[in-house]
Amino acid sequence: MLSVKCCYSLYRYGVIQVLCCVSASFKNGLFDSGSDDVLTMPGEENLLLRKTRGKNIMPATRGKRKERSPTESEKDPHKEEASNAQKSSRSESEKKAPKLNQEESEKGRAKRYERVSNNTNNTSHPRLGVKAREKQGMYNKNAQKGEPDPTAIGGSFEGTPLDELEKVMKKSEVEFKKAKNGNVLMWIRNKDFRAFERASQAAKSMGTHVIALHVISPGDYKSHGRGARRIDFMMRNVKELRSELKEKNIPLVVRTITPRKTVPKEIISFCDEFNITKIYANIEYEVDELRRDAVVVHLARESGKAAFFVHDCIIVPPGMLLTKEGKPYSVYGPWFKKWVETVNENDNLLETSEDPEANDESVRKDKSLHSLFEEEIPSEVEGYECADAEKMAQLWPAGYHSARESLGRFLEGKKGKEADDIFQSSKVKEKKAAVENYPEGRNRPDVDGTSRLSPYLAAGVISPREVVQKARKMNKGSISQGGKENGFSNWISEVAWRDFYAHVIVAWPRVVMGRAYNLAMESVCWEYEEDQVKAWKEGNTGYPIVDAAMRQMRETGFMHNRCRMITAMFLVKDLMVDWKNEVGEAYFMQHLMDADFASNNGGWQWSASTGTDPQPYFRIFNPFSQSEKSAQSYSDPDGAYIKRWVPELKSLSGKALHDPFHKLDKASFKKLGYPEPIVDHNEARKRALRRFKTPGEK
Structure with missing residues (x-):
């Protein structure tokens, strides 16, 4: 077993990272309100720590953004209506429209989250109607109805679920200062097993204890199509982490919460049970998760607690990289150039955190906490x-x-x-x-x-x-x-x-809600031939490179990146199957060990020519030539990859290995026991070009 020191320089991400920099600065408030710098830390003392020690934890606030004065309508939503009254008279009902105060507005947000999350079968992608997608929390209802999305071209960080979370956190600064001394919760998510630093330091400053909690939420898993392999990997890592935290006298407990709409309330109930007054967690960037966290902040404030969410799962927080026009980048090249410049100018973005502080041994004698060390962690999740x-x-x-x-x-x-x-x-x-x-x-x-x-x-x-x-x-x-x-x-x-x-x-x-980045491409006419889809899933398409890749994924939970592009493009453009269908994006999520929604979705949209900076629709990989050129260009003349995963072809070599159906005579091909191509690539290419060139055309 690794030493505690080793293991906790290890857990620098997800669980151990959020814990160390919150100390005496709590009396100064959650944020340094005098600065809009994206690197702002809680309080002046921690801002100094950020600059001198290079801490990499990002509070959930963006900066280096031009200040703008609020419009009259933003200062008072009813002033816009009053202005319009100069042009046309208002109805009596409009004149009597009540103003919502801050608390009423946030309670409405909490209720909306519950409505959105009410169905545990809530799934983010496949073929949902307008009402179903609205229930899932799609932030722009007009876009659901086919109307232009105001962010379709330039995008925006304003008015998004992340923006909502940051605003509600900003309003919680006073409550954070007023929160009574109590234990500190580190809420471990699905993407962060190393973010303990802030919570650890917070507990130390109050003379209390850190408690780690991991929530099993099947509704959340289903909403993004997470597969059994990914969940199994997660639970194995939870167990690894728990054994290491025990050496630090930090209990890690697991709770299963269903339906998903109750997660915020159950988190607060857990805090009530164990005298927890401060909650720390890393930000998850999917829509429902962001809205859930905004509700947690609101409920925590209502109950005299404080919740603090930080940017930590990626290197540069969203909103820090903007074009000259102040818009998000949609093309990777210039975005990466800006990313490199930003990282080079801010060394702290790459700094990892220190080991978490251990709980005092008194935690094991605490009547309400000692039993947490003995709770069993499930080896698997039902379903x-x-x-x-x-x-x-x-x-x-x-x-x-x-x-x-x-x-x-x-x-x-x-x-x-x-x-x-x-x-x-x-x-x-x-x-x-x-x-x-x-x-x-x-x-x-x-x-x-x-x-x-x-x-x-x-x-x-x-x-x-x-x-x-x-x-x-x-x-x-x-x-x-x-x-x-x-x-x-x-x-x-x-x-x-x-x-x-x-x-x-x-x-x-x-x-995140099953929509294409390029809305025009949503009108493309798709096909769904069940036999072809089954062949693609099982690696029996008659295209050796496609079959090798699909079989490798099914066998190992891994697929080489180039093969991901080839197999995805084959499904979308040769078979004309909608990538948002349960057999495209979702099928990879079910089988890949590295299944991450943002990366998986981005990769599929690239291959389908529907995403940001996509492969042009007229560039369609020929699986035969891709396989053959790869072998010739990269010194694999024996076709070892195909032979490894498609053993039916291990006796072949040269061009016949990459295209046996067209390069062998019928008798020789039949002896292989390998399927014929399920689609003619040349004809499929013509169909795809026609449909992608004019979305909506059959």
Whole structure:
């Protein structure tokens, strides 16, 4: 077992990170109201800590944004109506419209969240009608009805669910100062297993204890299509974390809450039961989660408590990177350039946090708390039992030490476990670290040339700050030196995509609710042939590269990034199946260990030519040529990847391996026992070009 010191320099993300910088500054309030700097910390003392120690915890407030004076209608919503009265008379009912005070408005928000979350079968994507999507909390009802979305072109961080959360938190500053001394809750989410720092320091300043809570919410899992593998991985990491926290006298408990609408109230009830007055958690950027957290802040304030949510799951918080016009970026290239500049100018963005403070041993003698150390943590979640849990545990072991091993293998060439062999199809193994060959390796599914850190990053088991910081250090202190030809810089640019897609779902919340970024593409005419969809799922399409990739995912919970693009584009443009259907985006969410909504959604929208900075609709991958060119260009003439995952073709070589149906005679092909192509690519390409060029045309 790792030492406590090691394990807690480990848990720098999700659970341990939110805990250390909140100390005597509480008496100064939640935010430094005199500053709009995005790096503002709670109180003046912690602002100094931010500058001198480089803490990376971001309060949920954005800055470096031009101040604007509120319009008259914003100062008083009824003044706009009064202004309109000069042009036309108002009805008596409008004249008598009551003004909602702050408390009434926030109570309405809480009730709205309950209505939105009322159905545990609430799912964010597939084929929902207008009313169903409105119930799910789609922030722009007009867009649901087919009317233009005001953020369709430029996007905005104003008026979004994140903006709502930040505003309600800003209103809670006074209550935060007034909150009585009590225990401190660290609410561990699905993406953060290392955010303890703030809560730890808060408890220390009050002479109380930290309690960690993980909530199992099946309704939330279903809303984003999380699969059994991802939930199993999460629970294994919860157990790993609990054993380490015990050494710090910090209890970690698990509660199952259903229906999902009751999560905010149950959190407050838990706080009441264990004398908790302050709640800390990292921000999750999906729509329902943001609205849920706004309700938690409101309910906490009503009950004399305070809730504090921070930006921590990504490196650069949403809203910090804006165009010259003050709008969010929708194209990755200029966004990444700005991202690099921002990270270079703000070293604290890559700083990791310190170990959490241990609870005093008196916590084990506390009548209400001592039993928490003995509570059992479930091994699985009902409805999300993982059929291949044992195999997944071997391929993807839980814990920070496992994430560190993967990082060491990739960056330093350290020897991995035997399980790594399943990701290496080619017999040729490089002696140097994979990162040095990354510009080529990232395009080679036959070699173990990627970091395979994505499951650990998606679950918050390791911080993106830590991995980028280490890569930068090994790259002579530079993030971008050497450009795309440099393995370190190339890899860092890939890690940054996580930030980009998180920014996208905040600025254009509709993409979380089953909508396309490019609304015009929602009129594309789709098909659904059940036999073809089944063949795609099972890897029996007759296209070797597609089948190899799909079988690899079903077998290992992993798929090479280039293969993800090929298989996704094949489903959308060769089979003309809607990516929002349960067989596209959702199917990947069900099977991938690194399933993360923002990244998965962004990848699918890229391949489907419906998203931000997408693949142009007229560029359609030919699976046969993609497979053959990849083999020729990247020194895999034997087609090791296809032979590894499609053993029916292991006797073939050359062009026949990549396109056996067209390159072999009928008798030879039949002996293989391999299916014929389920669709003619050339004809499918013509159909896709026609339909994407003129959305709505059959």
